[in-house]
Amino acid sequence: MSVSSSNLFADNHDTEQDIIDQAKEINKEVKKRQAETQANINSEIGGEEPLPLNDPFAGDSSLGSGTAMISGGDQTEERSEMSLYNFKLVGIIEGSYEVYTSLVDSSGEVVTLQLHEELSEGVKLVDVRLNEAIFEKEDGTYMIINFNNQIKETDEY
CATH class of the missing domain: 1.10.287 (Helix Hairpins)
Incomplete structure (x- = not known):
């Protein structure tokens, strides 16, 4: 066995x-x-x-410098972090009762504002047209930004 x-x-x-x-x-x-x-x-x-040399999702590299030329003048304005010059207009949403504007900064962060809401202290969204958003500064002048990233400062709109 x-x-x-x-x-x-x-x-x-x-x-x-x-x-x-x-x-x-x-x-x-x-x-x-x-x-x-x-x-x-x-x-x-x-x-x-x-790989591309620039990040297509990071926004326009021209937004990163410290000063910007104001359309229609020889002035330059120092940019704070929340200055309109640090943003591009990327969207306008208009409904029957509400209006919203979307802006994107150089890092790709989107800021959406409702009508009469402030982007920064003294810069308030006051009107929206088909291709542009109008902001009122605390001194009573207006800043108009369009989808081509052109910003105009005017006394009236």
Whole structure:
């Protein structure tokens, strides 16, 4: 009886070894298929695409400097963080009862204002037209920004 017991043990050991060998073969085949798939993808893509030199989602790089020319004059205005000169007009939403304007800064952060809401202290959204938003400054002058990022300062609008 002891002979048959050792014989069974040897058969079990051979079966386990066969299973391990089969698993290794399957693993090799899977790795081979993955390599072929990756090679196929690389041949279709043709390598990495070059990254753009600027981030298209970060806004206009011209918004980052410290001063801006005011349209219609030779004045320059120092920009505070929430100055209108640090923003681009990106959206106007006008409904039956409400009007909203969306501006984006150079970091891509969107600021949405409702009519008569202040962008910064002393700069309030007072009117919206089809292609522009009108802000009133505390000194009674107006700043008009359009979708081309042109800002005009006027005494009336």
